[in-house]
Structure formats: structure tokens, C-alpha cells
Amino acid sequence: MASQQLLSVPHLSLLPKVSPFHPSLSSTPQKLTSLFHSTTCSALQSSSTSRITNLQPVTDASSQTESNVPNETTALTLRNICQGFVPEHILHRMEEIGFVFPTDIQREALPTLFTGRDCILHAQTGSGKTLTYLLLILSLINPQRSSVQAVVVVPTRELGMQVTKVARMLAAKSTDVEVKGCTVMALLDGGMLRRHKSWLKAEPPAIVVATVASLCHMLEKHILRLDSVKVLVVDEVDFLFYSSKQVGSVRKLLTSFSSCDKRQTVFASASIPQHKHFVHDCIQQKWTKRDVVHIHVSAITPMPLCLLHKFVVCGKKNKHQILLALLESDAPESAIIFVGEQSEKSKKAGNDPSTTLLIELLKTSYEGSLEILLLEEDMNFNSRAASLTEIRQGGGFLLVSTDIAARGIDLPETTHIFNFDLPQTATDYLHRAGRAGRKPFSDRKCIVTNLITSEERFVLQRFENELMFSCEELMF
Numbered sequence: 001m002a003s004q005q006l007l008s009v010p011h012l013s014l015l016p017k018v019s020p021f022h023p024s025l026s027s028t029p030q031k032l033t034s035l036f037h038s039t040t041c042s043a044l045q046s047s048s049t050s051r052i053t054n055l056q057p058v059t060d061a062s063s064q065t066e067s068n069v070p071n072e073t074t075a076l077t078l079r080n081i082c083q084g085f086v087p088e089h090i091l092h093r094m095e096e097i098g099f100v101f102p103t104d105i106q107r108e109a110l111p112t113l114f115t116g117r118d119c120i121l122h123a124q125t126g127s128g129k130t131l132t133y134l135l136l137i138l139s140l141i142n143p144q145r146s147s148v149q150a151v152v153v154v155p156t157r158e159l160g161m162q163v164t165k166v167a168r169m170l171a172a173k174s175t176d177v178e179v180k181g182c183t184v185m186a187l188l189d190g191g192m193l194r195r196h197k198s199w200l201k202a203e204p205p206a207i208v209v210a211t212v213a214s215l216c217h218m219l220e221k222h223i224l225r226l227d228s229v230k231v232l233v234v235d236e237v238d239f240l241f242y243s244s245k246q247v248g249s250v251r252k253l254l255t256s257f258s259s260c261d262k263r264q265t266v267f268a269s270a271s272i273p274q275h276k277h278f279v280h281d282c283i284q285q286k287w288t289k290r291d292v293v294h295i296h297v298s299a300i301t302p303m304p305l306c307l308l309h310k311f312v313v314c315g316k317k318n319k320h321q322i323l324l325a326l327l328e329s330d331a332p333e334s335a336i337i338f339v340g341e342q343s344e345k346s347k348k349a350g351n352d353p354s355t356t357l358l359i360e361l362l363k364t365s366y367e368g369s370l371e372i373l374l375l376e377e378d379m380n381f382n383s384r385a386a387s388l389t390e391i392r393q394g395g396g397f398l399l400v401s402t403d404i405a406a407r408g409i410d411l412p413e414t415t416h417i418f419n420f421d422l423p424q425t426a427t428d429y430l431h432r433a434g435r436a437g438r439k440p441f442s443d444r445k446c447i448v449t450n451l452i453t454s455e456e457r458f459v460l461q462r463f464e465n466e467l468m469f470s471c472e473e474l475m476f
């Protein structure tokens with residue numbers, strides 16, 4: 001069967017076409033083994049033991065060491081993996097930003113991606129999937145060509161802005177080398193589409209980061225064409241396929257607006273439910289080529305090990321007071337408080353949404369120093385952008401949000417997550433929790449606390465079973 005064929009050991013020819021001067025070949029044979037081993041493991045089975053140090057028991061969130069940083073003299077670097085594929089000035093920039101050692105997904109996926117194969121990047125939240133696919137894109141772009149050569153599709157404007165920022169940082173024009181930088185366009189819902197139309201016609205950018213609706217609008221109006229696209233990335237692919245209303249447009253994008261034979265296709269997410277089925281669909285539906293590789297890192301522990309999970313059983317009436325008490329006792333450096341979306345029934349009844357009530361409570365009763373911010377779907381795009389900009393300007397924050405902040409948003413300062421309302425599914429729990437613990441080489445433990453009623457205990461237990469983590473009860 002096709003899917004079995006995919007998961008078999010790759011041929012030696014799948015090894016990256018490394019130049020004889022590649023540093024990985026110039027030193028020890030061990031390094032060649034390491035590159036091959038990564039590719040083999042990834043296509044064969046789930047792997048990754050690189051965070052084994054995190055298995056040690058911990059007691060609190062304040063033990064802040066950096067002991068997971070690889071040994072500088074012996075470890076494989078991102079440069080080792082990318083040299084010969086990614087232009088030197090981009091490697092230089094990458095190191096300047098601080099990306100020196102590969103995370104597990106980068107080490108395992110990049111060699112396979114550089115061979116040109118379609119890949120499904122399936123790795124924990126905060127594991128560095130964005131840099132993985134951006135390095136592939138930057139290895140293929142020709143900045144001299146005036147055409148769209150790579151497209152990254154994202155589910156929300158916020159995630160799109162974040163990916164654009166990282167892409168622009170890496171692809172910026174180099175000052176000391178005569179190399180043209182490549183342009184990155186953010187084609188996102190709520191943006192100025194008229195201005196983008198003129199830009200696309202006058203001088204097409206090399207990379208487009210887009211939300212589905214805005215991208216399809218441009219394609220349908222023939223303002224943008226995907227003929228010269230070498231790589232198409234769909235980030236948070238399971239969300240776009242299974243949870244959003246845009247699945248029809250995503251399918252069209254993958255099959256009608258472009259053909260999988262003419263591009264390299266990359267899907268990324270921390271959660272791909274029934275992934276074997278998904279791989280099968282990818283081939284059957286021609287979303288990818290037949291030899292697509294599913295690269296699954298940390299399959300046994302989908303939940304990052306740096307997260308500690310707790311719960312407090314409380315009544316609906318004293319939830320607010322419990323939250324205030326937790327904020328005082330835990331003293332987070334920065335936190336996200338997730339609240340469920342208001343139901344249609346509650347809206348019709350004219351009730352205030354929980355987010356508004358919570359913000360009011362915090363503004364009047366929270367005595368800490370963190371800045372209180374709100375992010376939810378119903379806000380206009382400018383207010384949404386303002387909230388995230390304020391966060392990114394530094395200083396501690398207390399962000400009250402619906403699930404709009406649950407996917408992809410990277411706020412590495414976040415030390416605590418509070419589920420004021422439980423999420424709907426285990427997958428949603430995974431992504432909410434994963435907004436904390438986003439420093440790949442840090443040993444820092446972050447805390448996820450759930451405020452639940454006694455009837456919700458079994459729901460949380462189900463999430464624990466499904467995601468293989470355990471939650472400790474806090475007594476108040």
C-alpha cells in the first residue's frame with residue numbers, strides 16, 4: 001500500500017546531495033551517520049530522545065537553567081545541516097538571530113526537505129517548525145527572479161504576521177554582501193488588499209504568507225498565479241482541514257490552483273489526528289506527491305515535557321476569586337488566560353462575554369504589575385494587532401484570549417497558561433498549553449492550570465489519557 005511504502009526505510013539516494021566540502025562530511029564518519037540516521041528515523045518511525053533530560057522530576061517553575069543547550073564543540077549545528085543548500089548570508093543572519101543548534105524537528109526534517117520530497121512536519125508545539133520550512137524556502141528562492149516562488153498558508157492573521165516577521169528577518173538584504181534580499185508579502189485577512197494588488201502586479205514578492213481567504217481572492221481574480229511556486233507550505237494543517245470553514249478553499253488551493261507535481265508541498269502541525277489516514281488522503285487527493293514523508297518527532301509524548309499541569313476544582317461562582325488567588329501565588333512572568341467563546345444563545349440573551357467580565361475583574365481586582373490585554377475574534381483587526389504589538393514590546397503581560405491565540409502564536413516569555421474554561425477537545429488543550437514552554441533549549445518548567453467544576457474532571461481526565469500527561473490537583 002502506498003502509505004506503507006512511505007514509511008519504509010529511504011534509499012541511500014535520499015541522503016541530501018551534500019558537497020564534498022560539506023562540514024558534515026569533512027570531520028568524522030559519525031556525522032554522516034547522524035544525517036542518514038535522522039532521515040531514516042523520520043521516514044521509518046517516530047523518534048527523538050533529545051529532550052530526555054526533561055524527564056527529570058521538577059517541583060516548580062522557577063528553576064531556570066539552560067542546561068539543554070548542546071555542547072558547542074561536538075554538536076551538529078544548523079550550519080552543518082544547511083550549508084550547500086541555504087545561501088551563506090542567510091546562514092550568517094540565522095546565527096546572528098541566535099539560531100545555531102537545530103531543534104529535533106530541524107535536525108530530522110531538513111535533510112529530507114533538501115532532497116525535494118514533500119513532507120508532513122509533525123512535532124510538538126514550540127519545537128521550531130517555522131524555521132524548518134523557512135530554511136527550505138530560502139534554499140530554493142532565486143531573489144533575481146521577479147515571481148512568487150513560495151507560499152505559506154496560515155489560519156489566522158496573527159500567525160501570518162509572526163511568520164512574515166521571521167521570514168523578513170532571515171531574508172533581509174545583506175549589508176556587506178552584494179546579494180539582493182528577497183521580498184516577503186503578508187497577504188492577510190484585514191489587510192489592505194488594494195495596495196497588495198498593485199504590489200503583486202508591479203513587482204511580485206518572492207514569498208507570500210497568506211490566510212486562505214485572501215490568497216484565494218487574489219487567485220480567483222487572477223492577480224496572483226502559482227505557476228512559478230516551488231514550495232507551498234500549509235501551517236496548522238489539521239486546523240485548516242478539520243476545524244475551519246475554509247476546508248473547501250484549501251483543497252482548491254492544493255489541487256485546482258496548482259499541481260502537487262510541480263511544487264514541493266509541506267504540511268506542519270503539532271497535531272495531526274489519525275495521521276496515517278491523513279497521509280493516505282494526501283496521496284489519494286493529490287495534495288502531495290506519492291512519496292510524501294511523515295516526519296513525526298516525539299510521537300510518544302505529544303505534550304512538551306517542560307509543561308506541568310494542575311487543576312483546581314471550584315464552583316462557577318468562585319472561579320474569578322480562585323483565578324486571582326492563583327495569579328498572586330504563582331506570580332507568573334507572563335500568562336495567557338484562555339476563555340471559551342460566547343455561545344450564540346448567550347449573545348442573543350444580551351449577556352456580556354466571559355472575556356469582558358474577566359477583563360473588568362482583572363482591571364479592578366488584580367494587584368500585580370502585569371499589563372492586562374485582550375485578544376478575541378470579535379475585536380477589529382487593528383485592536384488585535386495593537387494587543388500583540390504591545391506584548392511584543394516587552395514587559396510582562398496577562399493576556400485574556402479565546403482560542404484565537406491557541407494556534408501558532410509564539411510569545412516565548414509566557415510562563416503560565418490558565419484554562420479559565422476548559423477547551424473543547426484534547427487537540428485544543430495541546431495547542432493552548434503549548435503557548436508556554438517555547439524556548440527550545442531551556443530547562444525552564446512552565447505551568448498550565450485548569451479551573452474546572454467537579455463535573456468537568458472526567459473531561460480533563462480524557463485529555464490526560466489522550467495526550468499522555470498527568471494533572472496534579474491543587475487544594476484551595
Ligand SMILES: Nc1ncnc2c1ncn2[C@@H]1O[C@H](COP(=O)(O)OP(=O)(O)OP(=O)(O)O)[C@@H](O)[C@H]1O
Pocket residue numbers: 078098099100101102103106123124125126127128129130131269270407408409410412434438439440441
Ligand atoms: N534552532 C533554534 N534555536 C533556538 N531557538 C529556536 C530554534 N528554532 C526555533 N526557535 C524558537 O523556538 C520558538 C518556537 O518556534 P516555532 O514558533 O517555530 O514553533 P512551532 O513548532 O511552529 O510551534 P507551534 O506548533 O506552537 O506553532 C520560537 O521562539 C523560535 O524563535
